[in-house]
Amino acid sequence: MSDKPSVLFVCVHNAGRSQMAAGWLRHLAGDAVEVRSAGSAPAETINPAAVEAMREVGIDITDQTPRKLEWETAESSDVIITMGCGDACPIFPGKRYEDWKLEDPAGKGVDAVRPIRDEIKTRIEVLLADLIPAA
Template sequence: MSDIPPKPSVLFVCVHNAGRSQMAAAFLTHLAGDRIEVRSAGSAPAGQVNPAVVQAMNEVGIDLSAETPKILTIEAVQASDVVITMGCGDTCPVFPGKTYLDWKLDDPAGQGVAAVRPIRDDIEQRVRTLIAEIPSQDIPCHGL
Protein backbone atom coordinates (compact mmCIF):
# COMPACT_ATOMS: atom_id res chain seq x y z
CA MET A 1 0.00 0.00 0.00
CA SER A 2 1.40 3.36 -1.01
CA ASP A 3 1.54 6.38 1.26
CA ILE A 4 1.27 8.67 -1.75
CA PRO A 5 -2.14 10.33 -1.77
CA PRO A 6 -4.07 10.04 -5.03
CA LYS A 7 -3.71 12.93 -7.43
CA PRO A 8 -6.61 15.35 -7.30
CA SER A 9 -8.57 15.43 -10.53
CA VAL A 10 -10.39 18.34 -12.16
CA LEU A 11 -12.96 18.24 -14.96
CA PHE A 12 -13.75 21.43 -16.90
CA VAL A 13 -17.11 21.42 -18.69
CA CYS A 14 -18.69 23.80 -21.17
CA VAL A 15 -21.25 23.23 -23.91
CA HIS A 16 -18.99 22.81 -26.95
CA ASN A 17 -15.63 21.96 -25.29
CA ALA A 18 -14.13 24.23 -27.93
CA GLY A 19 -13.17 27.32 -25.93
CA ARG A 20 -13.42 27.99 -22.21
CA SER A 21 -12.99 24.42 -20.96
CA GLN A 22 -10.14 23.78 -23.40
CA MET A 23 -8.30 26.91 -22.23
CA ALA A 24 -8.85 26.05 -18.56
CA ALA A 25 -7.64 22.46 -19.00
CA ALA A 26 -4.59 23.64 -20.93
CA PHE A 27 -3.68 26.23 -18.28
CA LEU A 28 -4.10 23.71 -15.46
CA THR A 29 -1.97 21.13 -17.27
CA HIS A 30 0.65 23.78 -18.12
CA LEU A 31 0.81 25.30 -14.62
CA ALA A 32 0.33 22.23 -12.41
CA GLY A 33 2.20 19.70 -14.50
CA ASP A 34 1.48 16.14 -13.42
CA ARG A 35 0.36 17.10 -9.89
CA ILE A 36 -3.30 17.28 -10.95
CA GLU A 37 -5.22 15.04 -13.34
CA VAL A 38 -7.00 17.24 -15.88
CA ARG A 39 -10.02 16.52 -18.08
CA SER A 40 -12.32 18.64 -20.22
CA ALA A 41 -15.57 17.84 -21.97
CA GLY A 42 -18.69 19.35 -23.47
CA SER A 43 -22.39 18.55 -23.29
CA ALA A 44 -22.65 19.13 -27.07
CA PRO A 45 -19.05 19.08 -28.38
CA ALA A 46 -18.10 21.08 -31.45
CA GLY A 47 -16.20 19.61 -34.37
CA GLN A 48 -13.00 21.46 -33.51
CA VAL A 49 -11.45 23.82 -30.99
CA ASN A 50 -12.32 27.46 -31.75
CA PRO A 51 -9.52 28.84 -34.01
CA ALA A 52 -9.51 32.18 -32.13
CA VAL A 53 -8.97 30.22 -28.88
CA VAL A 54 -6.08 28.29 -30.46
CA GLN A 55 -4.53 31.60 -31.60
CA ALA A 56 -5.01 33.30 -28.21
CA MET A 57 -3.42 30.35 -26.38
CA ASN A 58 -0.51 30.27 -28.85
CA GLU A 59 0.20 33.86 -27.81
CA VAL A 60 0.93 32.61 -24.27
CA GLY A 61 2.96 29.62 -25.44
CA ILE A 62 0.30 26.89 -25.18
CA ASP A 63 -0.54 24.89 -28.31
CA LEU A 64 -4.13 23.65 -28.55
CA SER A 65 -4.01 22.83 -32.26
CA ALA A 66 -4.00 19.05 -31.67
CA GLU A 67 -6.87 19.10 -29.13
CA THR A 68 -10.35 17.90 -30.06
CA PRO A 69 -13.64 18.52 -28.25
CA LYS A 70 -14.84 15.56 -26.18
CA ILE A 71 -18.32 14.49 -25.07
CA LEU A 72 -19.21 14.80 -21.40
CA THR A 73 -19.68 11.35 -19.84
CA ILE A 74 -20.96 10.28 -16.46
CA GLU A 75 -17.68 8.36 -16.03
CA ALA A 76 -15.63 11.55 -16.45
CA VAL A 77 -17.67 13.25 -13.72
CA GLN A 78 -17.45 10.25 -11.40
CA ALA A 79 -13.66 10.09 -11.86
CA SER A 80 -13.18 13.77 -10.96
CA ASP A 81 -12.83 15.40 -7.52
CA VAL A 82 -13.66 18.89 -8.77
CA VAL A 83 -16.09 19.66 -11.60
CA ILE A 84 -15.97 23.19 -12.95
CA THR A 85 -18.81 24.19 -15.25
CA MET A 86 -18.73 27.11 -17.64
CA GLY A 87 -22.21 27.64 -18.95
CA CYS A 88 -23.48 24.08 -19.36
CA GLY A 89 -26.13 24.50 -16.68
CA ASP A 90 -28.26 21.53 -15.74
CA THR A 91 -26.79 19.21 -18.38
CA CYS A 92 -23.92 18.34 -16.01
CA PRO A 93 -24.63 15.31 -13.84
CA VAL A 94 -24.26 15.90 -10.10
CA PHE A 95 -22.84 13.25 -7.77
CA PRO A 96 -22.40 13.39 -3.99
CA GLY A 97 -18.88 13.91 -2.71
CA LYS A 98 -17.73 16.06 -5.63
CA THR A 99 -16.91 19.74 -5.47
CA TYR A 100 -18.83 21.74 -8.08
CA LEU A 101 -17.83 25.24 -9.12
CA ASP A 102 -19.53 27.34 -11.78
CA TRP A 103 -17.29 29.89 -13.45
CA LYS A 104 -19.27 32.70 -15.08
CA LEU A 105 -17.25 33.45 -18.21
CA ASP A 106 -18.08 35.04 -21.55
CA ASP A 107 -18.42 32.51 -24.35
CA PRO A 108 -15.65 32.89 -26.96
CA ALA A 109 -17.80 31.20 -29.66
CA GLY A 110 -17.98 33.40 -32.73
CA GLN A 111 -15.55 35.93 -31.23
CA GLY A 112 -12.28 37.11 -32.71
CA VAL A 113 -8.96 36.73 -30.95
CA ALA A 114 -9.18 40.25 -29.47
CA ALA A 115 -12.37 39.26 -27.62
CA VAL A 116 -10.89 35.90 -26.55
CA ARG A 117 -7.78 37.41 -24.89
CA PRO A 118 -9.58 38.83 -21.80
CA ILE A 119 -11.49 35.54 -21.38
CA ARG A 120 -8.16 33.66 -21.62
CA ASP A 121 -6.55 35.93 -19.04
CA ASP A 122 -9.53 35.58 -16.66
CA ILE A 123 -9.35 31.78 -16.97
CA GLU A 124 -5.61 31.79 -16.28
CA GLN A 125 -6.12 33.74 -13.04
CA ARG A 126 -8.95 31.42 -11.94
CA VAL A 127 -6.78 28.37 -12.65
CA ARG A 128 -3.88 29.83 -10.65
CA THR A 129 -6.25 30.37 -7.71
CA LEU A 130 -7.60 26.82 -8.10
CA ILE A 131 -4.07 25.37 -8.00
CA ALA A 132 -3.39 27.25 -4.77
CA GLU A 133 -6.62 25.92 -3.20
CA ILE A 134 -6.43 22.26 -4.27
CA PRO A 135 -3.50 21.06 -2.11
CA SER A 136 -5.19 22.26 1.06
CA GLN A 137 -8.58 20.87 -0.01
CA ASP A 138 -9.86 24.38 0.73
CA ILE A 139 -11.99 24.48 -2.38
CA PRO A 140 -15.29 26.26 -1.81
CA CYS A 141 -18.28 24.08 -2.67
CA HIS A 142 -20.81 26.28 -4.44
CA GLY A 143 -22.99 23.59 -5.97
CA LEU A 144 -24.90 24.17 -9.17
Protein backbone atom coordinates in the same frame (compact mmCIF):
# COMPACT_ATOMS: atom_id res chain seq x y z
CA MET B 1 -5.00 4.50 -7.63
CA SER B 2 -3.48 7.96 -7.89
CA ASP B 3 -3.16 10.53 -5.12
CA LYS B 4 -3.23 13.45 -7.51
CA PRO B 5 -6.50 15.36 -7.79
CA SER B 6 -8.53 15.21 -10.98
CA VAL B 7 -10.28 18.26 -12.39
CA LEU B 8 -12.98 18.17 -15.05
CA PHE B 9 -13.81 21.33 -17.00
CA VAL B 10 -17.23 21.28 -18.65
CA CYS B 11 -18.79 23.73 -21.10
CA VAL B 12 -21.32 23.30 -23.88
CA HIS B 13 -19.09 22.85 -26.92
CA ASN B 14 -15.81 21.88 -25.22
CA ALA B 15 -14.16 24.07 -27.83
CA GLY B 16 -13.26 27.30 -26.02
CA ARG B 17 -13.52 27.97 -22.29
CA SER B 18 -13.03 24.41 -21.06
CA GLN B 19 -10.16 23.80 -23.49
CA MET B 20 -8.39 27.01 -22.43
CA ALA B 21 -8.89 26.11 -18.75
CA ALA B 22 -7.53 22.61 -19.29
CA GLY B 23 -4.57 24.07 -21.19
CA TRP B 24 -3.78 26.50 -18.39
CA LEU B 25 -4.06 23.82 -15.69
CA ARG B 26 -1.83 21.39 -17.61
CA HIS B 27 0.69 24.19 -18.17
CA LEU B 28 0.73 25.45 -14.56
CA ALA B 29 0.33 22.14 -12.68
CA GLY B 30 2.44 19.86 -14.85
CA ASP B 31 1.67 16.28 -13.89
CA ALA B 32 0.51 17.15 -10.35
CA VAL B 33 -3.15 17.26 -11.43
CA GLU B 34 -5.12 15.02 -13.77
CA VAL B 35 -6.84 17.36 -16.23
CA ARG B 36 -10.01 16.48 -18.15
CA SER B 37 -12.45 18.47 -20.25
CA ALA B 38 -15.76 17.71 -21.93
CA GLY B 39 -18.87 19.29 -23.37
CA SER B 40 -22.59 18.68 -23.15
CA ALA B 41 -22.87 19.23 -26.93
CA PRO B 42 -19.29 19.07 -28.25
CA ALA B 43 -18.28 20.97 -31.36
CA GLU B 44 -16.41 19.40 -34.25
CA THR B 45 -13.19 21.34 -33.58
CA ILE B 46 -11.64 23.72 -31.07
CA ASN B 47 -12.38 27.42 -31.55
CA PRO B 48 -9.50 28.84 -33.66
CA ALA B 49 -9.53 32.09 -31.67
CA ALA B 50 -9.05 30.11 -28.44
CA VAL B 51 -6.17 28.20 -30.04
CA GLU B 52 -4.54 31.47 -31.15
CA ALA B 53 -5.07 33.18 -27.78
CA MET B 54 -3.43 30.28 -25.98
CA ARG B 55 -0.60 30.10 -28.53
CA GLU B 56 0.18 33.76 -27.71
CA VAL B 57 1.01 32.74 -24.13
CA GLY B 58 3.02 29.70 -25.18
CA ILE B 59 0.37 27.01 -24.67
CA ASP B 60 -0.48 24.69 -27.55
CA ILE B 61 -3.99 23.20 -27.40
CA THR B 62 -4.12 22.13 -31.05
CA ASP B 63 -3.83 18.45 -30.09
CA GLN B 64 -7.05 18.58 -28.05
CA THR B 65 -10.43 17.60 -29.46
CA PRO B 66 -13.90 18.36 -28.14
CA ARG B 67 -15.30 15.40 -26.20
CA LYS B 68 -18.77 14.44 -25.08
CA LEU B 69 -19.35 14.63 -21.34
CA GLU B 70 -19.54 11.06 -20.06
CA TRP B 71 -21.18 10.16 -16.76
CA GLU B 72 -18.17 8.06 -15.72
CA THR B 73 -15.72 10.91 -16.33
CA ALA B 74 -17.70 13.24 -14.09
CA GLU B 75 -18.21 10.55 -11.46
CA SER B 76 -14.47 9.83 -11.23
CA SER B 77 -13.39 13.50 -11.05
CA ASP B 78 -12.60 15.21 -7.74
CA VAL B 79 -13.44 18.73 -8.89
CA ILE B 80 -15.97 19.61 -11.58
CA ILE B 81 -15.88 23.12 -12.98
CA THR B 82 -18.82 24.07 -15.16
CA MET B 83 -18.84 26.95 -17.59
CA GLY B 84 -22.39 27.34 -18.82
CA CYS B 85 -23.44 23.75 -19.44
CA GLY B 86 -26.65 24.17 -17.46
CA ASP B 87 -28.72 21.10 -16.66
CA ALA B 88 -26.56 18.86 -18.85
CA CYS B 89 -23.93 18.64 -16.10
CA PRO B 90 -24.43 15.64 -13.81
CA ILE B 91 -24.43 16.19 -10.06
CA PHE B 92 -22.72 13.73 -7.75
CA PRO B 93 -22.92 14.05 -3.94
CA GLY B 94 -19.56 14.71 -2.34
CA LYS B 95 -17.94 16.28 -5.40
CA ARG B 96 -16.54 19.76 -5.34
CA TYR B 97 -18.36 21.93 -7.88
CA GLU B 98 -17.58 25.40 -9.12
CA ASP B 99 -19.55 27.26 -11.77
CA TRP B 100 -17.38 29.80 -13.51
CA LYS B 101 -19.40 32.55 -15.15
CA LEU B 102 -17.31 33.33 -18.21
CA GLU B 103 -18.18 34.91 -21.52
CA ASP B 104 -18.52 32.34 -24.31
CA PRO B 105 -15.75 32.82 -26.90
CA ALA B 106 -17.81 31.13 -29.65
CA GLY B 107 -17.93 33.30 -32.75
CA LYS B 108 -15.53 35.90 -31.33
CA GLY B 109 -12.15 36.96 -32.66
CA VAL B 110 -8.89 36.62 -30.78
CA ASP B 111 -9.11 40.22 -29.46
CA ALA B 112 -12.32 39.32 -27.63
CA VAL B 113 -10.97 35.95 -26.46
CA ARG B 114 -7.81 37.31 -24.78
CA PRO B 115 -9.66 38.76 -21.73
CA ILE B 116 -11.52 35.44 -21.31
CA ARG B 117 -8.19 33.57 -21.50
CA ASP B 118 -6.67 35.88 -18.89
CA GLU B 119 -9.64 35.56 -16.52
CA ILE B 120 -9.42 31.78 -16.82
CA LYS B 121 -5.70 31.90 -15.93
CA THR B 122 -6.46 33.88 -12.77
CA ARG B 123 -9.11 31.36 -11.74
CA ILE B 124 -6.78 28.43 -12.49
CA GLU B 125 -4.07 29.95 -10.29
CA VAL B 126 -6.54 30.21 -7.38
CA LEU B 127 -7.78 26.65 -7.97
CA LEU B 128 -4.26 25.27 -8.17
CA ALA B 129 -3.19 27.02 -4.94
CA ASP B 130 -6.17 25.37 -3.24
CA LEU B 131 -5.59 21.91 -4.75
CA ILE B 132 -1.84 21.83 -4.15
CA PRO B 133 -0.93 24.21 -1.32
CA ALA B 134 2.66 25.40 -1.19
CA ALA B 135 4.82 23.26 1.06
